[in-house]
Amino acid sequence: MSLEAPGRPDVAxxxxxxxxxxAAMFLAExxxxxxxxxxxxxGAGASGRNSGAVQHPFDPVLVAMHVETxxxxxxxxxxxxxxTLPAEPAGLLLVAAQTAPVEELARDIGLLHPQLHPTVLTGGELQAIEPALAAGLSACRLDTGYPVPPAAATRAIARRAEALGARILVGAAASLQRRGDAVVGLIVDGRPLDAGAVVVAAGPWSPDVVxxxxxxxxxxxVWGVNVEVELARPPRAVIEQTGVETVATAGVAETPSQHPSEVPSMFSLITAEGSTSLGSTFLPSEPDPPALAPVLRERGARxxxxxxxxxxxxxxxCARPQSADGRPLLGPVPDIAGLYAAFGHGPWGISxxxxxxxxxxxxxxxxxxxxxxxxxxxxxxxPTA
Ligand SMILES: Cc1cc2nc3c(=O)[nH]c(=O)nc-3n(C[C@H](O)[C@H](O)[C@H](O)COP(=O)(O)OP(=O)(O)OC[C@H]3O[C@@H](n4cnc5c(N)ncnc54)[C@H](O)[C@@H]3O)c2cc1C
Structure with a gap:
């Protein structure tokens, strides 16, 4: 990393x-x-290690941001x-062992988001659409779910930002350079980097920076484990266990479990460009991925x-940056001049x-x-001073 001669940027x-x-891309543009x-x-955090589904976030407040994304x-x-964003959504299948909760979910989603065309599928109808699924399951199919390689969007956006003149310095942590009630730049490698404004986009670590x-x-x-698996006949649709949509929006409250077999998880399976991601956990502290991989695979096989x-x-x-109300924190940080928040997108950051x-x-x-x-x-x- 070199901090030589960046000048005084408008924004750090x-x-x-x-x-x-x-943010770098739009500002440079x-x-x-x-x-x-x-x-x-x-892409070292969740932006490079997520499950790889660009999908509708269900929360009506976030829909406009999804459409814009x-x-x-x-x-x-x-x-x-x-x-490459696929031309059409592959479809999102919210699956469960019972039909009644799936019907209820389809009704609820239909009331809020009729454009997703929720359709309940069972038995042969479901297997015809997605032969990889086990017999006896039910699913709510939605018109969303674009599988993408987990790091692809972030890398492409960073490349575009650099092509537009943004400087990306990799290899040192930054902290805020404060003067009274204002932030006047960053401290990087012990050295000041003055800037006209500062954006904190440090994912789940953002509060530590602010x-x-x-x-x-x-x-x-909220930590998640993903397992990259090899499947001879990968499903085409994005598949998630019902309930993941509420865990995602409401956040999690469970305590960390000591034994891998007791760690709660919600099934998801996404195949993009030949690679299949099997997920995932929702844990408050960093898990041990190799210990959880066989557990996720065994549960996924159901x-x-x-x-x-x-x-x-x-x-x-990787860790989802989860806010208390499930929505991001955007814009000026109150009472600290020059400081902007851009974090807390939880399970929806790619979407x-x-x-x-x-x-x-x-x-x-x-x-x-x-x-x-x-x-x-x-x-x-x-925030406190
Ligand atoms: C298991 C899992 C699966 C997911 N699947 C999906 C999905 O399918 N679809 C979807 O839409 N979303 C998904 N998400 C959510 C999505 O990945 C995140 O919301 C998104 O990546 C957050 O992006 P971010 O830029 O805010 O944070 P991050 O990707 O965490 O980036 C923050 C960066 O800040 C850096 N950083 C931190 N502190 C400092 C510092 N002091 N100085 C310098 N750098 C610092 C970190 O190294 C990191 O690279 C998933 C998340 C998880 C955990």
Missing amino acids: IVGGGIVGAS AGASVVLVERTAV LRIYRRLTDEGLGF DPSGRWRPVRP FVPQLAAAPIRSVRA VGPAGARLVADAILGRRAPIPDEVDAARFGV
């Missing part, structure tokens, strides 16, 4: 995940000078930067039997994160509509 960004990279500081590697991905696809005292914690890590004998290619863990970053970039640039109250960073109060 902490975090090279999908949100930080997107508007002509701002940008430096992004990433401590490990672009699809638009951003279409443009990125056209630019040929190594990311408030190192540890008192202000509107976002917490839904997709060929998983029982599927070779494991790799295992990974809504780029649009969240665009709202923050627009706020810095003084453009467009204000940040909606429901995602305004100010709703969680003032």
Whole structure:
């Protein structure tokens, strides 16, 4: 990493995940000078290790951000930067052993989001659509779910940001450079980097950056394990166990379990460009991925039997940046001049994160509509000094 001669950028960004990279891209596109500081590697967090589904977030507040993110991905696809959003959704199948909860779910989703065309499928009808599923399951099919390689969007966005002139510095952690009630830049490798404004996009670690005292914690890590498996006949659709949509929106409260067989998990299976991700856990502390891989595979085989004998290619863990109300914190941080939040996209960062970053970039640039109250960073109060 070199900090030589970045000058004084208009904006410094902490975090090279999908949100930080997107903020860099939009700001650079508007002509701002940008430096992004990433401590490990672009996509080192959940942005490079997620399950790989671009999908509808169910929360009505986040729908506009999802639609805008699809638009951003279409443009990125056209630019040929190594990311391709499939032309049509592969379909999302929310599966369960019983039909009644699936019917209820389809009814609820239909009331809120009729454009997803929820359809209940059982028996032969379900197997005809998705032969990889076990017999006897029921599913609610929705018109969403675009499988993408987990790191592809983040890498392509970072490449585009750099092509537009943003500087990405990898290999050192950044902290805030404060002067009184204002943030005037970053401290990187013990050296000041002055900037006109600072965006914190450090995923689940963002509160540590904003408030190192540890008192202000509107976002917490929710750790997930994903297992990369080899399947001879991978399903085409995105498959998730029913209930994952509520865990995702409401956050988690379970305590960490000592034994892998007792760790709670929700099944998901996504195949993008020949690679299949099997998930996942929702844990408050960092799990041991190799210990959990066989457990996830065994549980997954109840839904997709060929998983029982599927070779494991790799295992990974990463943390969702989960806020207390399941929505991101975007825009100016109250009472700290020059500081902007862009974090807390929880389980939906690949599906809504780029649009969240665009709202923050627009706020810095003084453009467009204000940040909606429901995602305004100010709703969680003032960090301690
Ligand atoms: C198991 C799992 C599966 C998921 N699947 C999906 C999915 O299918 N679809 C979907 O939409 N979303 C999914 N998500 C959610 C999505 O991955 C996240 O919401 C998103 O990646 C968060 O992006 P981010 O940029 O906010 O944070 P991150 O990706 O965590 O990036 C933050 C970056 O900041 C860096 N950083 C932290 N502190 C500092 C510092 N002090 N200085 C410099 N750099 C720092 C970190 O190294 C990291 O690279 C999943 C998440 C998990 C955990």
